[in-house]
Amino acid sequence: METFSRLIQTRRSMRKFTEEELTKEEVELLLRAALMAPSSKRSNPWQFVVVDDKDTLEALSKCKEAGAGLIAGAPLAVVVVADPLVSDVWIEDASVATLMIQLQAEDLGLGSCWVQVRERFTADGVSAGDVVRDLLEIPQPLQVLSIVAIGHKGMERKPFDEEHLQWEKVHINKF
Numbered sequence: 001m002e003t004f005s006r007l008i009q010t011r012r013s014m015r016k017f018t019e020e021e022l023t024k025e026e027v028e029l030l031l032r033a034a035l036m037a038p039s040s041k042r043s044n045p046w047q048f049v050v051v052d053d054k055d056t057l058e059a060l061s062k063c064k065e066a067g068a069g070l071i072a073g074a075p076l077a078v079v080v081v082a083d084p085l086v087s088d089v090w091i092e093d094a095s096v097a098t099l100m101i102q103l104q105a106e107d108l109g110l111g112s113c114w115v116q117v118r119e120r121f122t123a124d125g126v127s128a129g130d131v132v133r134d135l136l137e138i139p140q141p142l143q144v145l146s147i148v149a150i151g152h153k154g155m156e157r158k159p160f161d162e163e164h165l166q167w168e169k170v171h172i173n174k175f
Helices: 003-010 024-035 055-060 069-073 090-106 128-136
Strands: 047-052 078-084 111-114 143-151
Touching: 003 090, 024 047, 024 078, 024 090, 047 055, 047 090, 055 069, 055 078, 055 128, 069 111, 069 143, 078 090, 090 111, 090 143, 128 143
Parallel strands: none
Antiparallel strands: 047 078, 078 143, 111 143
16 A cells, blocks of 8 residues: 555546456445545435446446546446435535545556536536436436546556645635
C-alpha cells in the first residue's frame, strides 16, 4: 500500500485502459471502499451498480454529449446513485463515495476516471441521468451522480506536480 500523500499525488484521471479484467478480489475491495464512505448522519443514501458487460459499458459511454466515451474501453464501471429522500446532502455523500472508489482503485494500482452524470445531457438535451436510469433500470427516486470507469492503466500519467499547487487560494482566518 502507498502512503496517503503519495496516493493523492499519483491518482490521476485515466482515460485509457488495458483489456485485462479486474479480479473478483479487486472489485470487492472497490465496493468495500464505497460502502465505507462517510455520509451525513450515517444515512448511507448511496447505492452502486457494477457494470462489466461490454454492451452495457458501450451504451453507458453514450449517456451524454461529451466526456463519457472512455467508459466503452473500461473493463468495469461503477454507477453511483443516491436517494434524495434519505439525505438532503445526497450529492455530497455520493461524491465522497465516488472519490473513495477512485482512491481504492489507485491504491490497487488501477486507473479510474470520474464521469459526471448529474446535470449533464445528451446532444439532444436528454438528461444523462435519465439515459443511465433507463439503461440500468434504476428506480425512482434514486438519482445518478456519476460513473467511475475503472481498469488497468493503459497510459502513463505523471504524478501531480506540486509546483502547480495554488497556494493563493488558501486563506487563513479571513478571506
